[in-house]
Amino acid sequence: MIVTIQCFAQLARAAGGADHELDLVDGATIQDALRSFADSASEETRSLLFTEEGELQATILLFLDEEPVLFSEPAAMRERSVLFIATPIAGG
Amino acid sequence: MPELPITPEPLNEEERATYEWQTWVPDFGEAGQERLKGASVLISRVGGLGSVVAYELAAAGVGKLVLAHAGDVKHSDLNRQLLMTHSQLGKPRVESAVRRLKELNPHIELVPVAENISAQNAAHLVGEVDLVVDCAPLFKERFAMNAEIVRQSKPMVECAMYDLQAQITTIIPGETPCLSCLFPEAPPAWKREFPVFGAVSGTVGCIAAMEAIKLISGVGQTLANKLLTMDLRTMRFQSHRINRRPGCAVCGE
Numbered sequence: 001m002i003v004t005i006q007c008f009a010q011l012a013r014a015a016g017g018a019d020h021e022l023d024l025v026d027g028a029t030i031q032d033a034l035r036s037f038a039d040s041a042s043e044e045t046r047s048l049l050f051t052e053e054g055e056l057q058a059t060i061l062l063f064l065d066e067e068p069v070l071f072s073e074p075a076a077m078r079e080r081s082v083l084f085i086a087t088p089i090a091g092g
Numbered sequence: 093m094p095e096l097p098i099t100p101e102p103l104n105e106e107e108r109a110t111y112e113w114q115t116w117v118p119d120f121g122e123a124g125q126e127r128l129k130g131a132s133v134l135i136s137r138v139g140g141l142g143s144v145v146a147y148e149l150a151a152a153g154v155g156k157l158v159l160a161h162a163g164d165v166k167h168s169d170l171n172r173q174l175l176m177t178h179s180q181l182g183k184p185r186v187e188s189a190v191r192r193l194k195e196l197n198p199h200i201e202l203v204p205v206a207e208n209i210s211a212q213n214a215a216h217l218v219g220e221v222d223l224v225v226d227c228a229p230l231f232k233e234r235f236a237m238n239a240e241i242v243r244q245s246k247p248m249v250e251c252a253m254y255d256l257q258a259q260i261t262t263i264i265p266g267e268t269p270c271l272s273c274l275f276p277e278a279p280p281a282w283k284r285e286f287p288v289f290g291a292v293s294g295t296v297g298c299i300a301a302m303e304a305i306k307l308i309s310g311v312g313q314t315l316a317n318k319l320l321t322m323d324l325r326t327m328r329f330q331s332h333r334i335n336r337r338p339g340c341a342v343c344g345e
Contacts, residue, residue: 008321010282
């Protein structure tokens with residue numbers, strides 16, 4: 001199934017753009033999507049998403065089809081789902 | 093949305109004339125204007141974002157603005173910090189800000205504070221106002237402010253930008269996520285210097301000013317429990333529901 005990863009702010013810059021399509025197996029979760037995205041991304045992108053221990057950075061916000069989701073409670077994605085990933089910003 | 097404990101201030105004839113067009117807004121009226129006149133707002137830094145917040149709130153007739161920002165005006169401020177001018181280079185930023193705001197509206201009270209928000213001054217500054225608009229470029233300042241508005245149970249408009257993106261939410265302690273619910277620790281990758289056009293910080297600054305006006309007057313719906321993100325590169329605006337974090341170190345039970 002095709003899903004879209006939408007990156008925000010610093011993550012979009014590191015990933016070379018906001019929108020990234022992924023082809024995942026049916027029943028894939030947000031964890032699968034994030035790992036798959038990170039595996040094919042730059043080192044900077046990976047470090048914005050995950051710690052050196054492989055844990056999701058505590059300051060990442062995830063929204064699946066605009067609803068908040070927790071990485072620790074992986075939600076299933078559907079065909080054409082959009083996973084929005086927000087990295088924290090403080091620019092004034 | 094609970095009504096803020098603000099004492100409305102009656103308008104004089106000049107104020108009725110000045111604010112006439114906004115008192116035509118349904119559900120706002122002269123009663124809303126009287127609440128703006130009786131209100132006080134702390135703006136944490138009056139840079140690219142906070143300059144526009146302060147300018148709009150001064151124009152709208154908010155009775156008292158407390159402006160907290162350290163340092164002197166530099167060339168690199170001038171692409172976005174609309175209260176700073178070439179003639180004020182090398183002079184304190186808050187001095188430049190007050191000068192510009194007084195030109196716009198000489199009838200409101202302006203309180204310049206030539207300091208950035210810190211754990212040392214946050215309690216006093218938050219105690220001086222009805223609500224806060226957070227425009228600081230460092231999470232240390234934002235977290236200090238967040239802890240204090242939760243402790244004093246005062247609302248805060250939380251807004252930020254980066255590159256051509258921006259985000260904003262309105263924090264109401266006890267009812268919405270606080271900043272630490274969203275970001276429980278300092279983000280390791282955030283740097284004080286960031287790519288910015290003034291038009292981007294100004295866009296979110298105008299929305300932040302409107303959030304403050306809504307909180308004060310009660311008109312409309314705020315971004316409580318919602319995070320509005322905007323990407324001015326693609327013109328995609330999205331409103332995401334957000335939740336409080338169980339066990340939040342700042343606002344948790």
